[in-house]
Amino acid sequence: MSATGTSRLAALRGSNNEGVLALILVVLVIAMTIVNSDFLSAGTLFAILRSSIVPTVLALGVLIVIISGGIDVSFPAIAIFSAYTTVVLMRGSGIDAGVVLVLVVSLVIGALLGLVNGGLIARFKLPTLIVTLGTQGIFKGILIAYVGSRYIAELPLGMRMFSTQSLLTVPAGGENTSLHVLVVPAIVLCLLVNFLLRNTMFGRGVYAIGNDTEAARRVGFSVMRIQVILYVVAGVLAAFGGVLHVTLTRSANPQDLLGTELDTIAAVVLGGASIFGGRGSVLGTMLGVLLIQVINNSLILMGIPSAWQRTAVGLLLVIGVGVQAISARRSSRRVFAHREVVAPA
C-alpha cells in the first residue's frame, strides 16, 4: 500500500481510533434501528443526549487525569460533594442564589478538593490511584457524616430555573419531545477542554508528563505545577458535573453518583485514552460516553428482558472494545518502504 494511502487511512482512523469508535457507534445504531424502528427517533436521540450530559462532563476531568498518566476515582465524590454542599449552604444562608453564585461556590469547592488530590500527588509523588481512593473515602465521609444525608428536593433558583428548560422542541408522534438546554454547557466544556489540551502549553505539559515525567522535567516543564493545576481543573469539572446532575434530577441526594467511577473511566479508555498516560482526546471521550449511553438506554427498546440487561451491556461493551482493539492491532502493523519502523508495544 502507498504511503499516502496509509496516511489517509490513518487520518480517518484518528490518532486514538476515534474513527473506528464512530463506526462502531453507527453500526450499533443501525442494528438497533433494524431491531426496533422506534429507536431512530428524535425522542430517543434527545433522551440519550440528555443522559450523556453528566457522564460527559465527568469524563472530561477523568480524561485530563488519565492523559497525565494518573487514575482518579475520587471525582464522583468531588462532584456530589460540591453540588450537595452548595445546595445546603444556599438553603442555610436563606438566599435563593442565582446561577452565578451557585456555580462560583460549587466550582470553588471542587477546585479545593482537587487541590487536595493534586497537592498530595505532586508533593509526595504518590500513586494517583491510591491517593484518590483515599480522598474519595474522606470526601464521601465528610459529606454524609458532617454536611448532611437528607434528600433535598428544594433547589436554589440557579438550579431550579434550568431544570426544565429545553433547547429545542420537535413534535414527535403525538406529543412533543425536547432537547434539554444543559447539553449546551456540556458541549461548551468539551470545546474548552479540547482547546486546553491541544492549544495550550499546559495541555502539552499534561501529555508530556503522561508520556515521560522525567523527559518532561528535562525540557523544562515544571511537573509539580502542572500536576497540581490539572487536578484542580479535574476537580472543577467534577463539581460542574455535580451541579448539572443535581439540576437535571431536580433534587440533591448525597448518595448519587458515588460508585460510577469505573464506568466513567471505562468510557474514557474506550474513547482511546491510554491508562498508561500520554494519549487521549476529547472527541474520543465523547464518543466513548455516547457509545455506553446508547447501550444503556436502548435495552428496553430492544425488548431485552431486565434479567438479561446487565449481560447485554457487558457483551456489547466487550464486543465494542474488542473490535476496536483488533483494528488498533491492524493499524500498528509495520509498513516497509526500505525504512525501518519499530512496531509499537
Place this chain on the structure above:
Amino acid sequence: MLVLTLLAFAIFTAVKPRVFLNPLNLQNIAIAAPEIGLLALAIMLTMLTGGIDLSIVAIANLTAITISSLYTAIGATDAGLAESLAPVIVLVGLAVGAVGGYVNGLLVSRVGITPILATLGTMQIFNGIAITWTGGKTLYGAPAMLTTFGRTVIAGIPALFLVLVAAAIVLAVVINKTALGATIRLQGANPVAARFSGIRTDRTLTSTYVMSGLLAGLAGILFVSRNPTASADYGSSYVLLVIVIAVLGGTNPNGGFGTVLGVILATLTLQIVSSGFNIIRLSSYDYAIAQGAILIIIMVIDQVTSGRRRRTVPKISDALATPTES
C-alpha cells in the same frame, strides 16, 4: 507493612483491650479476612502483569451460586447423594472460576483488549448471568462439608484463615519460584522486552487471569462456607477495597512489582482497623474518612522513607515499585 499491622493492632489493644483482644473478636478478624485476602491476591496477580481484574467478585459469586444450586438441585432428589458429591460440586465451582478467568485471559491476550475494559465488561456479563440464573433471589443451601468447615477452628485459628494462608503460600511459590511467575513479573515490567526475550506473552497473560479466576473461585467457596447462601450481589463493595489493599500492600499497578506477603499484611491491617473502629463505635462514615486518611498517611511515610532509596521516579506510580519480590 508489618510494622503497620502491629501498630494498628497495638493501638486498638491499647484503646479497648477487653473487647478487642477478646478471642471472639480476633477470630472475627480471621474469619472476615480470608475472602477479602484471596480477592486482593487475585487483583495483585493481575497487576503484576500491568493489568487488573475487576470481575473477580462477580466470578466468586458465580462459583458460590454454582455450588449452592448444584447442591440443592441434587439434594432435592437425594440429599445423601448431594452430600457425598460435595467434593465434586466444589470442584465444579472452582472450575467455573477458572473458566471465567480463561475468558478474561483470552480477551486480554488474544483479542488484546485493555484489561480494565475487558474485565469491566466480563464483570457485568458474569454478574448478569448470576442474576438471570438466580432470578435475583438469594439461594440458600450448601454442602454440610463446607458449612462445618466454615465453622471449624483449629488451635484457635479458623480453618477459613488457614485456607488463605495456604493459598498465599502456594501463590508466593508460583510467583517467586516458578518460570511462570518470573515471566509474569517480566511481562509487567516491559511487555516488548518480554516478547523479545521469548516469553509467550499470550500464554503468560492467559494463565495469569486463569489463576486470578481460580483465586476468585476459592473466595466464592469461602462465601458459601461462611454462610450457606449465594447471591448475585454479594461482595460488590469488595472491588474497590481489594484494589486499595493490593496497592497498599506494595503492588505497582503499572506492573512488575508486588509481593504476596505485602498484600496479606495489608488485608489484616485493614481488617484490624475496621473492626477496631467498629468497636470504638465510630460511624461507618467516620470510618471511611479514617481509612482514607490512613491510606494516604501510609503512602506518604513510605514515600518519604523510600524516597531516599530511589532517586529518579520515571512514572508517578512507580514511586511504590519496591523490588522486594525476588
Place this chain on the structure above:
Amino acid sequence: MSSEEASGSSGTGDAVPILEARNIVKTYGGVTALHGVTLRLTAGHVHALAGENGCGKSTLIKIISGAERPDSGEIVINGVSHAHMTPKGAIQQGIQVIYQDFSLFPGLTVAENIVLTSAVAEKRTLYSRRQSRPAAQQIVDDLGLSLDLDQEVERLSVADKQLTAICRALINDARVIIMDEPTTALTHSEVQRLFALVSTLRARGVALVFVSHKLEEALQVAQDVTILRNGELIISGPATDFDRRSISHYMTGRDVDESRLVNPPRYDRDPVLSVQDLTLPGAFENISFDLHAGEILGLTGLLGSGRSEIAEALFGVLRAESGRTIVDGKATTIHGIRDAIDAGIGYVPEDRLTQGLFLDKSIADNVIASSLERHRRRGLLDARTIAATITEQFQRLRIKAPNVEAPVRSLSGGNAQRVVLAKWLANGPKILMLNGPTVGVDVGSKEEILTILRAQAAAGMGIIVISDDVPELVSVCNRVLVVQQGRISATYSGDDITPEAIQEGMAA
C-alpha cells in the same frame, strides 16, 4: 575540513569559557559517578568528552543541564556561579542537550517533540500545531533529513528517534549544545550532515560538547578533548594533542588492540544456518546465505537497506513470505520469536532500551529472562543454578555495577548492552544475531565484547553481526554481506575485508 579547523583553533588555553563546571562531585547511593571533575567550554569550540562506559560522562552532562544535582562543585556561566542548575534554568541560559536516552515523548508527533522545548523556554501559554510545524520543517531540511513530522515518535526507528532528538536541540538558538552520543544510530552520511551543521553553529560562536565512542568522529569534529576514567578527570587539552591510540589509552589505562583477528570457521561441516530465497516484499528479496559453526558473519548496509528486517525475520519478529530457513540441516519454520529461540537462535536487538532490557528490574532478573526454561528442576526454578549462571555472566562480561541486584536503569549504556548480551549467552544459543552490538560501547568494552564473540565462535557458535561500524566488521568477521535495497549486493571474505572495500560496497 575538520583537521584544518582543529589546527586553526588554539585549544582551551586563552579563550574565556562561556560555561565551566568546577570540581563536580556526584554519588548515587554507593556509586561515585564523579569526583571533582572540571569541564571548560569555549565559544566556537567542540569539546569532545571521552571515557569508558560508566565513567560519568552522562552524569556530568545531566548536572550541567540541571537534570541531576551535584553533591558539590559549581557551574559557572559567563562568570556567574550556580551551586546547581534546573532544567528550565539551563534551557533559559541557552543550554541544549541531546540526551543519550533521547528523552523524547513517544505519544507526540515528531514536529511536537522538536518544538516543545523552545515553546516552554519562551514561556508561551498557547500552543499551535500549525504554527510550530514550519520551524520543525526548517531544521529537518537544514539537516537534509526525510523525517515524517506527523509520525508519532513511538513508531520511529531508533535512528529517527535520535535524529528527532538532534533536531530538538538544534532548533533553539542555543549558546551551549551538549550531544551525548548523538551518532550511535546514524549512518555515515547523516553524521557528515550533522557535522556540517556543527561547524556553522561553531561559526555562530556556539560551544558544543560531543560525547561519542566513535573516536575518529570525536577527533574529526573536536577542538578540545577531556577524558574521564572512573569519574576522575584524566586529561584535558587541545584535540591536536590526541590521536585514536592515545585517547583509548587514557580512557582505559591500557593499550587497546583493534586489529583484525579471526579464527577459521568449520567450513568442513554443514552450515548451522542456511537461508534460501528469504523474501518479505518491501523489506528484502531473495536473501540466501549460509552460516557455519564458528563463523562470524557481518551483515551491513545503509540504514533502511533491510539488514535489520532480515535479522528480525530470522528471529520471528517479522514473518517472511517465502523462502526456506534451515537450522542444523533441519528445515525450520519460524513464525514467532519462540520458534526461533527453540531452534537455538538468539537476537540482541537494535533498540536496547525498549526491546532488550527490563530497566526497572535487577541485572539478575534481566540475565535469566531468556533462559528460565533451562533453569527448572521439578517444575520449580532452581535457585542454585540460576545464581551460578548470573554470577558467571556478570563476571565474564565484566558488568560494572555494585552488585547483580542493581536495577538496569542505573547502568551506563555500555554496561546495559553487556546485560543484554549476558541474557542470550545464558541461554547458550547455536546462532546469535547481534544488531549494532557495540553501539554506544567504549573502545575498551568494545574490544572485550568482540573478544567474547570470537570466543563464542571458537566454541562453535554461529554469529551474525549486523552493523555499519566498519572497523568493527573488519576486526571480527570471517565474511561480510552488504545489503542494498533489500538485496545482497556484495559479499567479501578473507583478505577482501578491508575498510575501503566495505565502505564503497555500501555506498555503491
Place this chain on the structure above:
Amino acid sequence: TTGGGGSAGSAKPGDVKPEDMTMVTVVKLTGVGWFDRMEEGVKNFADRTSIDARQVGADDASPEKQIQIIQDLLPQNPTAITVVPNSPESLENVLGKARDQGIVVVSHEAAGMKNVDADIEAFDNASYGRLIGENLAECMGGKGTYAAFVGGLTAKTHMDWVGAALDYMKEKAPGITRVSDPIESKEDEGVAYDRAKEILAKYPDIKGFQGSAGTDVAGIARAVQEAGKQDSICVMGTSIPSVAKKYLEDGSIDKAFLWDPALAGEAQLSAAKIIAEGGSIKEGTDLGVKGYESLNPIEGTTNAFSGEATLIVDKDNVNDFNF
C-alpha cells in the same frame, strides 16, 4: 421458636434492669433519609426506656458489610440486636451465632428468617403490594398497561411488592397488564428516570407505573411530567414524603405508600425489650407503638408478625409528614 430467645448464655432473661441493657439496631445503610428517620425512632425508644440503644450501619447497602458489623458487635455482647437486612439469608449464620451467645435478635423487612427471636413487619409485604396494586388499578380505571420498577432485582421486599401487585391485577383487574418484568432502577433516581423515558417511548399508551425504592417514583414522575402526561398516567409506589412531595403536588405522583421507619425502628426495639425481659411475642401483642398495637402472625412463618402501619400519602396529607 417464639420468645424466650435469651434462654442460653449470659444475659439471663427477666433479671436485667433496663438501665443495664444495651440494644443495637443494624440497618441496611446509614446516611439515607429513610434510616436517618429510623434513627429518630431508636433515639425515642432510648429516651423513653433509658435503655442504651443506638443505630449502626454501613455506608452502602451491601450484605458483606452488614455481616461484618454484626460480627464485630458479638464481642461487645449487647442485650439485643435488631436488624434490617440487606439480604436476610446471608445473615442467618451470624445471627445464629448471636443467639447462641444469648443475644436477643429481632429483624425487620425480613419475614421468614429462622435465626431471629421475632421479625416485626409494618405490614405483610403481600397485602402491602396488593394495596398498591388496588390503588393503581382504581386510578387506571381498571384497564391499560403499566410498568413496575424495583431498586434491584435482588431486593426481595421490592420483588414481593411488585409481585403481589401483579397478582392483584390478574385476579381483580384483568383489564390491566404489566408491560415487562420488573425494571431495575439500581436505587438511582436518574436511572429510574431514563428507564421511564424508554418505557414511554416503547409503550406510548402506557397508563401506570409502580415504584419500589424510595426514589423510583420521583424519577418516573419527572419523565411523565416532561412528556406532559401527568394527568393521563398514574404513578404510585413506595417513597418518602420529602422525596415525593413536589411531584405529589403537581400530580405527577398520584399516591406514595410507606411505613414510618421511626415507628418501625421503635417497634423492633420494644419487641426486643419484651423478649429480653422474659416475655414473648404472640398474636395480639401490643408493642406500644402506633400501628403496632396488635400484631398479627404472618402465615407461613412461626416468628414473623406484622402491624398495620401502612401510610398512604397524597397531595392532601403530604405536608403532615416531617421526613
